[in-house]
Amino acid sequence: MSEGVETQLESLEYRTEVKQLLDILAHSLYTDREIFLRELISNASDALNRIQFEMLTNHDVVDPEAELAIYIEADSDARTITIRDTGIGMNRDELVENLGTIAHSGARAFLQNANQNQSALEEIIGQFGVGFYSVFMVAEEVTVISRSYRPHDRAALWRSTGDSRFSLGEADKQDRGTEIRIRLKEDAAEFAQPWRLETIVKRHSDYVSFPIYLKSKDGEPRVVNRRIALWRQPPSKVEPAEYEAFYKQLTFDDRPPLLHVHISADSPVNVRGILFVPAQRERSSLRLRPEYGLRLYSRKILIQEHNKELLPEYLRFVEGVVDSEDLPLNVSRETVQSNPLVRQLRKALTSRLLKELRSLADEQPEKYSTFWTEFGVFIKEGVASDYANREALLELLRFHSTRTGAEGWTTLQEYIERMQPDQKAIYYILGDSLKSAMRSPHLDYFRKHDIEVLFLTDFIDGYMVSQLREVHDRPLQNVDDPNLELPKVEEGAAESEVSAQAFDKLVARIKQVLGERVREVREGKTLVDSPARLVSPEDDFARELQYVRRVLEENYVAPAKILEINRRHPMIADLARLVDEEPNNALIDPAIEQLFDNLQLLEGVYQGSVADMVDRIHRLMRAALAGHS
Ligand code: ADP
Ligand code: MG
Numbered sequence: 001m002s003e004g005v006e007t008q009l010e011s012l013e014y015r016t017e018v019k020q021l022l023d024i025l026a027h028s029l030y031t032d033r034e035i036f037l038r039e040l041i042s043n044a045s046d047a048l049n050r051i052q053f054e055m056l057t058n059h060d061v062v063d064p065e066a067e068l069a070i071y072i073e074a075d076s077d078a079r080t081i082t083i084r085d086t087g088i089g090m091n092r093d094e095l096v097e098n099l100g101t102i103a104h105s106g107a108r109a110f111l112q113n114a115n116q117n118q119s120a121l122e123e124i125i126g127q128f129g130v131g132f133y134s135v136f137m138v139a140e141e142v143t144v145i146s147r148s149y150r151p152h153d154r155a156a157l158w159r160s161t162g163d164s165r166f167s168l169g170e171a172d173k174q175d176r177g178t179e180i181r182i183r184l185k186e187d188a189a190e191f192a193q194p195w196r197l198e199t200i201v202k203r204h205s206d207y208v209s210f211p212i213y214l215k216s217k218d219g220e221p222r223v224v225n226r227r228i229a230l231w232r233q234p235p236s237k238v239e240p241a242e243y244e245a246f247y248k249q250l251t252f253d254d255r256p257p258l259l260h261v262h263i264s265a266d267s268p269v270n271v272r273g274i275l276f277v278p279a280q281r282e283r284s285s286l287r288l289r290p291e292y293g294l295r296l297y298s299r300k301i302l303i304q305e306h307n308k309e310l311l312p313e314y315l316r317f318v319e320g321v322v323d324s325e326d327l328p329l330n331v332s333r334e335t336v337q338s339n340p341l342v343r344q345l346r347k348a349l350t351s352r353l354l355k356e357l358r359s360l361a362d363e364q365p366e367k368y369s370t371f372w373t374e375f376g377v378f379i380k381e382g383v384a385s386d387y388a389n390r391e392a393l394l395e396l397l398r399f400h401s402t403r404t405g406a407e408g409w410t411t412l413q414e415y416i417e418r419m420q421p422d423q424k425a426i427y428y429i430l431g432d433s434l435k436s437a438m439r440s441p442h443l444d445y446f447r448k449h450d451i452e453v454l455f456l457t458d459f460i461d462g463y464m465v466s467q468l469r470e471v472h473d474r475p476l477q478n479v480d481d482p483n484l485e486l487p488k489v490e491e492g493a494a495e496s497e498v499s500a501q502a503f504d505k506l507v508a509r510i511k512q513v514l515g516e517r518v519r520e521v522r523e524g525k526t527l528v529d530s531p532a533r534l535v536s537p538e539d540d541f542a543r544e545l546q547y548v549r550r551v552l553e554e555n556y557v558a559p560a561k562i563l564e565i566n567r568r569h570p571m572i573a574d575l576a577r578l579v580d581e582e583p584n585n586a587l588i589d590p591a592i593e594q595l596f597d598n599l600q601l602l603e604g605v606y607q608g609s610v611a612d613m614v615d616r617i618h619r620l621m622r623a624a625l626a627g628h629s
Helices: 016-027 035-054 092-100 105-116 118-128 131-137 186-192 194-205 240-251 340-363 365-385 390-396 412-418 434-438 441-448 461-468 500-517 543-552 570-581 588-603 610-628
Strands: 010-013 070-075 080-085 139-147 156-160 165-170 177-184 212-216 259-265 271-277 294-298 301-307 319-323 399-401 405-410 426-430 453-456 474-478 518-523 532-535 561-565
Touching: 016 105, 016 131, 035 070, 035 080, 035 131, 035 177, 035 194, 035 301, 070 186, 070 194, 080 186, 092 139, 092 156, 092 165, 131 139, 177 186, 186 194, 194 212, 240 259, 240 271, 240 319, 259 340, 271 340, 340 365, 340 390, 365 390, 365 461, 390 412, 399 412, 405 412, 412 426, 426 441, 426 461, 434 453, 434 588, 441 532, 453 461, 461 474, 461 543, 500 518, 500 561, 500 570, 500 588, 532 588, 570 588, 588 610
Parallel strands: 070 212, 294 319, 426 453, 426 474, 518 561
Antiparallel strands: 010 165, 070 080, 080 177, 139 156, 139 177, 156 165, 259 271, 271 319, 294 301, 399 405, 399 453, 532 561
């Protein structure tokens, strides 16, 4: 053990964000304070991974022969804990940089959230894992003494009591690595009990791959973690609870995963790995992990912490570990990308994962529906982008439809089996919510003839169908397409009481009122119960993308549509009569405006002013009420 002989210390001030974080930590009543140990061990393990990786190509380091390990010593009388590693170490500048600012992205996300909802702070500390600074939940004073692996770097000391400043100085540590000495707060004395530390290590750090030695004041050091590479065990030997514990320790996610896939194959490539689908999608700033990607090992040596090439991008929600003995150990992080082996691994991992998702869908539909709700959009992204796996991905798709309603789901296969004998296309309707899509006037015809229509209401759906275009030779068709070749002709439609002349006058009046806002006004022959609908002009090739564009582009204005009106609808008939008989009636123009706005609302493309609309509705209401008084 080294003693940091201290020379004069220099005092520095923390950055504002660190002060803020420390202030929260010092005053929090957080109950899971034990996670401080998980954070320090995880840092030690990172440091060991890094020196191990460095030594693959560089032997000019301090202590090249030192065992790669973590040592914890506790003294319950003195209320101290020391955590030491033989990792990559830090010089003075690195201490300032790493422990004087916020490096950990979890801590930054935590702070952002802290500013938003003060009340739930204590609950979310554990979720974010605030990194090194979490030690101040239990520590009165922390001293870090570190010696970098670089032979010419000098050892340095960092000390803080968790207030607004920290001190820096020299140290005479000879051996490589970092030592963290903690003087516990009075109310955190329990953490100096060796049995308590052992329990915490087992709960949060059992699968850390380096040995963690625990030593009490008078005892002998002994290894307390299992440090087995679970992914290298034969799948038949691993218990479900072990997968769960491994997942939690890998991701710091406290919910059990939805699915695990243990892969163990020797051909065409050697691969051992475990992939996990989390129980929930990480949303925006509540991300637990700074980056996505799988941990890539070669013979148990960590090559890359967040590899993004082992799975296609749309599977970025998958967590896990992959180890291949075929990967040369001297591979650098930069060349991993272009290594042909990685391409082979990606192919194998992707098809296996998709296969397992398919089995989940077949065998545990309830669980699959949870999966679908959380991750369906990623699968849709895959359908649009991964041509090689399209068939497998198509089987994973689920839709609500006019048949299933908002509760049930259908697959494409089931839809195809239910198609009408003379039906050639798969019909869908795009909308920005299920509620409005379900009430769309486009569905009149399809409801009447019992033809199923799929509801596509995810913002990525338009993009997906524009890439997909057909499924097993059946074209996908948008019900707002004006040129639909519909399987059944309209027969015996109720005759309209509106004369051709009155109807033409109405059409002319609507054109005059709406002007540029509509491309064309005409009779809609497929409408049944709805007074009108908006359809896309034939030459609007990008209409599938309008929902995506409205989300992505701030000033996006959808191109003008064709307005189709239902001559047989009583409201349209009344309006036509009014235009014919009393063209100066003050209700006509507001009624036309309102009809148009209603359709835009149903389509989810209304961009006008709500206040103006409310004014107008009030005027129409007054007229309606006056007519009845
Ligand atoms: P994170 O681990 O997410 O980067 P932390 O707050 O836990 O954030 O740690 C901050 C940084 O301090 C680390 O990125 C690392 O560079 C450095 N560090 C912390 N502990 C050690 C250690 N035991 N050995 C070497 N470097 C360390
Ligand atoms: Mg950390």
